[in-house]
Amino acid sequence: TTLEHELRGAIERGELRLAFQPVVAVPSVRPVGAEALLRWHHPELGQVRPDEFIPLAEECGMISKLGAWVLDQACQQLSRWLADGHDVWVSVNVSPRELHAPEYVVQVAEALRAHRVPPQRLVLEITEHVVATDLDELIRRLTVLRLTGVRIALDDFGTGYSSLGQLRRLPIDILKIDHSLVSEPDGTPGTTDLPGRPVAPMVDVVVRLGHQLGLEVIAEGVTNPTELASVVGAGCRFGQGQLFGWGVPAEHLEAMLDAAT
Numbered sequence: 001t002t003l004e005h006e007l008r009g010a011i012e013r014g015e016l017r018l019a020f021q022p023v024v025a026v027p028s029v030r031p032v033g034a035e036a037l038l039r040w041h042h043p044e045l046g047q048v049r050p051d052e053f054i055p056l057a058e059e060c061g062m063i064s065k066l067g068a069w070v071l072d073q074a075c076q077q078l079s080r081w082l083a084d085g086h087d088v089w090v091s092v093n094v095s096p097r098e099l100h101a102p103e104y105v106v107q108v109a110e111a112l113r114a115h116r117v118p119p120q121r122l123v124l125e126i127t128e129h130v131v132a133t134d135l136d137e138l139i140r141r142l143t144v145l146r147l148t149g150v151r152i153a154l155d156d157f158g159t160g161y162s163s164l165g166q167l168r169r170l171p172i173d174i175l176k177i178d179h180s181l182v183s184e185p186d187g188t189p190g191t192t193d194l195p196g197r198p199v200a201p202m203v204d205v206v207v208r209l210g211h212q213l214g215l216e217v218i219a220e221g222v223t224n225p226t227e228l229a230s231v232v233g234a235g236c237r238f239g240q241g242q243l244f245g246w247g248v249p250a251e252h253l254e255a256m257l258d259a260a261t
């Protein structure tokens with residue numbers, strides 16, 4: 001396709017950027033981390049959404065190249081923030097195809113080495129959806145990645161693919177509660193949200209589960225003070241979402257870090 005053709009040249013033409021979405025400690029709302037989110041600005045097509053071009057990159061065998069670029073850029077930015085004295089971590093999203101590529105662990109180690117990043121400052125986000133695949137193989141992959149010293153986050157948790165038995169076996173460090181368990185339905189007519197039950201009990205139980213498994217827990221999709229109160233009430237220590245900010249250019253996140261110190 002033509003989009004595929006355009007994507008092949010996007011790195012060389014400098015059309016890719018990373019946006020950084022703050023992860024904050026709650027209730028202090030102090031920024032402590034950032035999730036790197038890939039952005040593609042095409043000169044004619046404008047912004048192309050990652051949910052469009054990431055699956056395309058996976059299909060056409062480009063994900064490894066894109067992922068290596070993301071790792072390198074994220075580590076470069078992270079090393080600058082650390083050099084400036086900020087106590088911060090950066091996470092990157094890892095697609096299932098990347099995770100299963102033999103060269104991935106080498107790319108991670110290389111990005112850490114090239115930018116002299118302490119490995120525990122880098123977090124790899126694995127979507128809960130990969131748990132549906134071969135569990136033993138996934139455990140082996142994550143175990144090897146963790147030997148580099150990076151931390152692993154299970155992303156989108158609660159969207160339905162992993163059982164509690166599987167969760168217990170996964171070598172991970174962080175649980176990211178999916179926004180669908182954190183954001184209250186906005187009640188706008190025409191949205192697809194079912195009226196349903198309040199989100200607070202869901203947040204409570206997932207936070208307790210995570211902590212009892214020895215994991216850090218991050219609540220995603222915090223959009224208003226009521227949801228923040230539920231998250232804090234559940235004992236959750238970290239939040240992310242619209243209330244604290246969308247993904248922003250590195251300089252903007254840096255300003256937030258500066259303001260907090």
Ligand code: G
Binds near residue numbers: 037039050093095247
């Ligand atoms: O902000 P948002 O539209 O960026 O993200 C849409 C989806 O794209 C999310 O599921 C997110 O995890 C994914 N995504 C964003 N950046 C990357 C990336 O660098 N690599 C991969 N594999 N997925 C990403």
Ligand code: G
Binds near residue numbers: 093155221242247
């Ligand atoms: O799948 P993953 O969790 O990596 O995707 C992150 C996606 O969630 C990005 O598209 C990001 O822009 C989006 N996002 C960030 N904060 C919020 C929020 O408060 N509400 C919703 N609905 N989406 C959010």
Ligand code: G
Binds near residue numbers: 246247
């Ligand atoms: O910040 P800006 O004025 O560009 O945001 C316009 C609207 O677009 C916001 O109210 C928000 O709903 C949405 N938005 C902004 N950034 C993101 C993003 O990174 N991911 C998603 N999913 N939506 C965003």
Ligand code: MN
Binds near residue numbers: 093125155
């Ligand atoms: Mn993520």
Ligand code: NA
Binds near residue numbers: 176179
């Ligand atoms: Na998520």
